[in-house]
Amino acid sequence: MDDDRQLKRMPRIDRCVKNKLAWWLSPTCLLCGGAADSRGICPACLADLPRIDNPCSCCGAELGGPGCCGGCQRRPPAYDHAIAPYRYAWPVDQLIQGLKYHGNLIYAYQLGQLLARAVAASLARQPDVIIPVPLHPGRLRQRGFNQALEIAKPVARVLGVPIARDKVRRIRNTPPQAELPGRRRRGNVRHAFAVPGDLCTDAVAVVDDVMTSGETVHAVARCLRAAGARHVQVWVVTRA
Numbered sequence: 001m002d003d004d005r006q007l008k009r010m011p012r013i014d015r016c017v018k019n020k021l022a023w024w025l026s027p028t029c030l031l032c033g034g035a036a037d038s039r040g041i042c043p044a045c046l047a048d049l050p051r052i053d054n055p056c057s058c059c060g061a062e063l064g065g066p067g068c069c070g071g072c073q074r075r076p077p078a079y080d081h082a083i084a085p086y087r088y089a090w091p092v093d094q095l096i097q098g099l100k101y102h103g104n105l106i107y108a109y110q111l112g113q114l115l116a117r118a119v120a121a122s123l124a125r126q127p128d129v130i131i132p133v134p135l136h137p138g139r140l141r142q143r144g145f146n147q148a149l150e151i152a153k154p155v156a157r158v159l160g161v162p163i164a165r166d167k168v169r170r171i172r173n174t175p176p177q178a179e180l181p182g183r184r185r186r187g188n189v190r191h192a193f194a195v196p197g198d199l200c201t202d203a204v205a206v207v208d209d210v211m212t213s214g215e216t217v218h219a220v221a222r223c224l225r226a227a228g229a230r231h232v233q234v235w236v237v238t239r240a
């Protein structure tokens with residue numbers, strides 16, 4: 001990393017450490033400012049979050065009732081099943097945008113706590129490792145952190161599962177999926193990921209912040225399967 005870039009990153013990291021310390025000394029609800037425990041969102045705000053109540057048993061999309069959605073029946077995803085507790089809607093979308101575009105790393109901690117809580121409530125099988133969806137090195141230098149990794153850290157701590165951060169690499173710097181029409185999303189990420197070495201693991205959980213069409217996690221899961229993973233779950237905070 002060149003010196004200019006490193007200097008640009010410093011104030012943001014400093015600010016985050018300061019915010020984190022202040023918040024840990026007296027935790028308040030991130031959404032209403034009221035009293036909260038160390039998980040950071042008060043019970044009233046927690047109850048108001050845009051929860052997905054009847055998810056597709058495969059991809060986690062919101063359904064009217066139990067079962068598997070038409071999309072998954074027509075084209076089963078490469079992963080076994082996805083846990084996505086919330087819709088990409090207020091106020092969770094604001095936490096994700098605050099994390100990704102304003103570097104509020106404290107939000108990653110909260111989003112991770114929310115995700116860990118949802119996963120713990122519906123976990124069918126404990127994975128051997130958690131794999132955050134990687135950013136391309138160019139994007140990582142720009143942003144200074146990978147939001148999927150930051151969200152995965154508290155999840156890993158709560159569930160006692162290690163993070164494997166170099167098992168999957170992003171080898172193509174693709175435009176963000178949200179900026180593309182649905183039909184171009186599959187091609188955009190099809191060859192974007194690779195598993196460079198031995199996977200040496202059987203059951204993995206892929207973690208990300210948002211799942212839109214699902215093509216990104218599908219592409220990561222395909223790579224993991226090709227490298228020998230037999231059980232792949234996807235844990236994302238929200239579904240758009």
Ligand SMILES: [Zn+2]
Pocket residue numbers: 029030031032033034041042043044045046
């Ligand atoms: Zn609150």
Ligand SMILES: [Zn+2]
Pocket residue numbers: 056057058059060061068069070071072
């Ligand atoms: Zn589905």
